[in-house]
Amino acid sequence: MNPRLTRNELLRRGAAGGALLAFPSILAACGGGGGGGSTDGGELKDVLNFANWPLYIDVDKPTTLEDFTSQTGIKVNYFEEINDNAEYFAKIQGPLSQGQGIDRDLFVFTDNSRFPGILVDEGWVQKLDKDLIPNIENLVPAQASPPFDPNREYSLPWQSGMTGIAWNEDLTGPVTSIEQLLTDPKLKGKVSMLQELADSVGLVMLANGDDPGSVSDDSFNAAIDRVQAAVDSGQIVRFTGNDFAQPLTRGTFAASVAWSGDIVQLLADNPKLKWAIPSDGGMIWTDNMLIPAGGSVPTASTYLNFVYDPAIAARIAAYINYVTPVVGAKEELAKTDPETANNTLIFPDEETLSQVKQFDSEALNNDEYITLWQGVLGQ
Amino acid sequence: MGSFFHRHPKLAPYLLLAPGLLWLGLFFLIPLGFLGYQSLQSGVFPNFEFTWEFSNFSDALSDYKTQFFRSFLYAGIATVLSLLLAYPLVYWIAFKAGPWRNLFLLAIVAPFFVTYLIRTLAWLNILANEGPVVGFLRDIHVLGANEGLLFTSLAVVAGITYNFFPFMALPLYVSLEQIDPRLHEAAKDLYANPRQTFMRVTLPLSAPGIVAGTLLTFIPAAGDFINAELLGTPKQQMIGNVIQAKFLESLDYPTAASLSFVLMAMILIGLLFYAKIVGSEKLTG
Numbered sequence: 156m157n158p159r160l161t162r163n164e165l166l167r168r169g170a171a172g173g174a175l176l177a178f179p180s181i182l183a184a185c186g187g188g189g190g191g192g193s194t195d196g197g198e199l200k201d202v203l204n205f206a207n208w209p210l211y212i213d214v215d216k217p218t219t220l221e222d223f224t225s226q227t228g229i230k231v232n233y234f235e236e237i238n239d240n241a242e243y244f245a246k247i248q249g250p251l252s253q254g255q256g257i258d259r260d261l262f263v264f265t266d267n268s269r270f271p272g273i274l275v276d277e278g279w280v281q282k283l284d285k286d287l288i289p290n291i292e293n294l295v296p297a298q299a300s301p302p303f304d305p306n307r308e309y310s311l312p313w314q315s316g317m318t319g320i321a322w323n324e325d326l327t328g329p330v331t332s333i334e335q336l337l338t339d340p341k342l343k344g345k346v347s348m349l350q351e352l353a354d355s356v357g358l359v360m361l362a363n364g365d366d367p368g369s370v371s372d373d374s375f376n377a378a379i380d381r382v383q384a385a386v387d388s389g390q391i392v393r394f395t396g397n398d399f400a401q402p403l404t405r406g407t408f409a410a411s412v413a414w415s416g417d418i419v420q421l422l423a424d425n426p427k428l429k430w431a432i433p434s435d436g437g438m439i440w441t442d443n444m445l446i447p448a449g450g451s452v453p454t455a456s457t458y459l460n461f462v463y464d465p466a467i468a469a470r471i472a473a474y475i476n477y478v479t480p481v482v483g484a485k486e487e488l489a490k491t492d493p494e495t496a497n498n499t500l501i502f503p504d505e506e507t508l509s510q511v512k513q514f515d516s517e518a519l520n521n522d523e524y525i526t527l528w529q530g531v532l533g534q
Numbered sequence: 535m536g537s538f539f540h541r542h543p544k545l546a547p548y549l550l551l552a553p554g555l556l557w558l559g560l561f562f563l564i565p566l567g568f569l570g571y572q573s574l575q576s577g578v579f580p581n582f583e584f585t586w587e588f589s590n591f592s593d594a595l596s597d598y599k600t601q602f603f604r605s606f607l608y609a610g611i612a613t614v615l616s617l618l619l620a621y622p623l624v625y626w627i628a629f630k631a632g633p634w635r636n637l638f639l640l641a642i643v644a645p646f647f648v649t650y651l652i653r654t655l656a657w658l659n660i661l662a663n664e665g666p667v668v669g670f671l672r673d674i675h676v677l678g679a680n681e682g683l684l685f686t687s688l689a690v691v692a693g694i695t696y697n698f699f700p701f702m703a704l705p706l707y708v709s710l711e712q713i714d715p716r717l718h719e720a721a722k723d724l725y726a727n728p729r730q731t732f733m734r735v736t737l738p739l740s741a742p743g744i745v746a747g748t749l750l751t752f753i754p755a756a757g758d759f760i761n762a763e764l765l766g767t768p769k770q771q772m773i774g775n776v777i778q779a780k781f782l783e784s785l786d787y788p789t790a791a792s793l794s795f796v797l798m799a800m801i802l803i804g805l806l807f808y809a810k811i812v813g814s815e816k817l818t819g
Contacts, residue, residue: 245782252580277580344682350783392685392767407662407684522578525784533601533768534779 196281196452202230203454206243206262208442209235209397210420211314213474223461229454234259239396240268240351247447251279256449261458263313267353267440269519271310272303280309280445287456290463293482298441302516310443311459312480314416314472317500317511318354318438321413323403324427330410332434333362337385345409347402348382350394352528353514354438355382355412361436361512370518375527383531394532404428415500419476430500432510439511441480476501573791582788590792598776598793602800605772608687608762609755612694616702616751617744619695624703625736628710642703650697654764657693658684661765685767693761698754702747709743710736745812753801773797 212233213219220231237243244264247257251274264270274280285291294311304310322330326345330336336346337359348355356378357367363381365374385391392408393399399411404425418430446455461467465483472479473488473495479502489496499507518524539546573590575582595602627638645653660667661683668684671677683689713736721731759774773793780790 241783241785245785248580248785273580343680344685386768389767394768402658405662406664407658522784522786526786529776529779529784531768532779533771534776534783 196284196446197449197454198451199453199457200260200451201228202232203261203458204232204234204259204450205458206234206236206259207313208237208263210417211235211263211442211475211477213471215474219462219467219470222467223458226461227457229457231458237263240265240270244268244270244273248279251448252277254448257447258449259447260450260455261444262447263442263444265351265440265442266301266303266516267351267357267438267514267519271301271443271445272516272520274445274447275303275309279448281448281450281452282308283311283446283459284452284456287453288460288463290460293463293465293468295480295482298480301441301443304443310445311463313442313444313462314475314477314479315439315441316477317415317432317503317507318349318358318412318440319415319430319432320358320410321399321403321418321428321430322410323406323408324429326406326409329429329431331431333358336410336412336433337381337390342409343388343390344392345407346385346391347393347395347399347408347411348391349399349412349414350396350532352525353440353519354414355394356528357438357512357514358412358433358436361438362433364435367438367512367514370515370521370524375518375524379527379531386531386533416475416477419498419500432507437511439478439508439513472501478503569791569794572787573795575788575791577788579785579787587788590788591796594789594792594796598773601771601773601776602797604770605756605758605774605797606800606804608691608694608772609752609758611691612698612755613702613748613752615691615695616699617706617748620699620703620706620747621744624707624710628707628713629715639704639707642700645696646700650760653697654693654760657689657696657765661689661692684765685770687766687770689765690761690770690772693765694755694758697758697761698751701750701754705746705750706740706743709740709746713739741812745808749805749808753805756801757797 220233224230243262247259247262250257264274288311291307291311294307298312298315299307301307301310320330320333320336327339327341330339330342336342353367356375359378359381360367360370360374363374363377365371365377382391393402395411397414397417399408399413400417400421402408403411403413404421413430415430418428421428444455444459446452462471463481465481465487468479468481468484469487472481472484473492476498478500479485485496485502495501503511571584572582574584574587576585576587576590577583623642627635631638659665662668663682663684668677668682671683672679672681677683717735717739718731721735726734756772757774757777759772759778762770762772762775763778777790777793777797780786780793
């Protein structure tokens with residue numbers, strides 16, 4: 156069993172941490188702040204304000220959030236207010252750039268957007284208190300060193316997911332390749348792709364035989380030319396966020412570039428929906444929890460420790476059907492729900508993982524690429 | 535207070551104007567100043583610098599002329615359509631509906647009780663391939679078996695027309711309702727046929743309503759982005775979509791700000807021309 160903190164021990168550590176942290180913060184204040192208070196973590200509070208994406212946590216009673224409250228005495232205000240990385244970032248960057256907090260202790264950004272990198276570089280997020288997160292040892296090794304935060308000083312993964320092709324069986328047979336998605340006349344006018352550059356461009360790069368993990372001008376241009384051609388021909392009608400789900404279910408779209416967990420969740424009510432990693436490969440991404448400036452580091456770190464308990468991680472992953480970054484969750488789940496534990500969309504095996512790639516993190520910050528992609532979106 | 539105005543009668547209008555002017559100054563002019571400042575910056579988020587970057591404006595125009603053109607085209611068509619749809623309807627309500635007037639007016643305003651976004655999303659369902667409209671049009675062979683309405687320019691214009699319809703109908707109603715019915719009788723007494731009565735009496739007297747309605751419809755419609763976003767494809771994106779994406783997706787604030795300014799300037803210039811035309815004797819009689 157992994158170490159679990161008792162409430163007393165936690166408060167003690169929190170107070171000690173708070174006292175220790177208070178001193179450097181005075182120095183930092185004298186020295187002119189120096190970028191976003193990675194030192195002033197605040198004190199342990201009895202409330203955690205957690206901003207996350209919709210449909211991204213278990214809601215069956217008793218929920219893991221309720222268990223967290225009963226274990227630690229910390230109440231959680233859970234805000235489902237993030238629909239889109241760019242949109243949420245635009246909302247919070249104003250106060251953060253003015254050195255103000257945003258009344259949140261924890262929020263979630265995807266690593267296939269440039270925002271985690273900007274948040275870290277600008278000092279708008281705070282370092283984790285790893286003393287309060289002994290369960291960090293359960294982080295899967297593959298996630299230990301992302302480019303935007305090589306030592307996981309500021310962030311921990313919430314969940315990962317895969318980008319592939321979903322289709323509605325009422326309207327089409329299997330859509331198993333990007334080539335088919337972009338050119339099959341039967342799908343004309345009924346295809347949507349994701350608005351997130353890394354998802355859509357990544358898949359097309361794989362279909363072109365290029366490596367989305369190391370983007371060049373040539374491979375990027377080849378990919379967006381191919382998407383543009385499909386827009387011009389009327390094959391693709393929309394670029395979406397999460398809102399592909401309803402039109403795909405209704406049959407307005409026959410096939411969509413889509414995220415794995417959403418389809419698994421939709422499957423329960425819509426067995427005609429299918430999802431697959433395209434024959435040329437799919438994309439994988441990770442949502443990361445970060446502590447915004449002004450948030451309480453000890454409180455947030457306490458929660459991070461809680462969700463890195465394999466038993467808790469298993470409950471969350473089993474409910475939301477995304478890939479958990481916590482080692483041991485699968486074994487925990489196998490005890491109660493072996494079927495879910497063998498779902499390769501939730502616990503991808505070696506074979507699945509060999510089919511998915513991560514998008515080039517440097518290309519995400521390339522302004523020219525972003526402008527070119529906006530052009531494809533018609534913007 | 536009363537004696538103050540008696541002693542300084544010239545100050546009264548300024549004092550009455552003050553709250554409104556203060557409001558506009560604080561919440562329109564100052565932000566506009568910031569927007570202007572931002573539109574002349576250069577650099578990449580979050581490191582923008584003020585460099586008198588006037589090329590932002592020429593780039594904005596040349597890079598997005600398609601979307602500008604499309605915005606004015608869609609807004610123009612929607613405005614004309616609203617006018618053509620609203621005029622007979624409102625005419626009937628004003629002159630023929632009698633005691634039912636208020637009920638019909640309420641019916642025009644009723645969609646406003648639902649938020650803009652939901653109203654537009656409803657059109658997604660109305661125009662969907664599985665929906666009744668497409669089904670009917672396919673049955674009577676106006677649309678082919680594989681043709682649809684959703685994700686076309688037609689869908690976007692229809693959405694804009696629907697959403698801004700009350701802005702056209704209400705000012706029209708106000709101007710028509712004020713027309714004294716005895717003027718119609720007088721025209722008849724002077725041997726005007728119904729057509730002449732309409733052209734020479736009703737239409738000129740309702741001109742202020744037409745002008746107000748077209749402005750209230752066209753200006754917001756030209757900057758709209760929800761309809762193109764939900765009912766169109768990338769090929770139907772309007773300038774509002776570009777500004778929205780520049781601000782929120784690519785975080786390119788200088789371009790977004792200069793696009794906003796160019797849009798404002800274009801609408802303003804159009805407005806001046808319009809005022810010049812409708813200001814002439816022709817329309818106001």
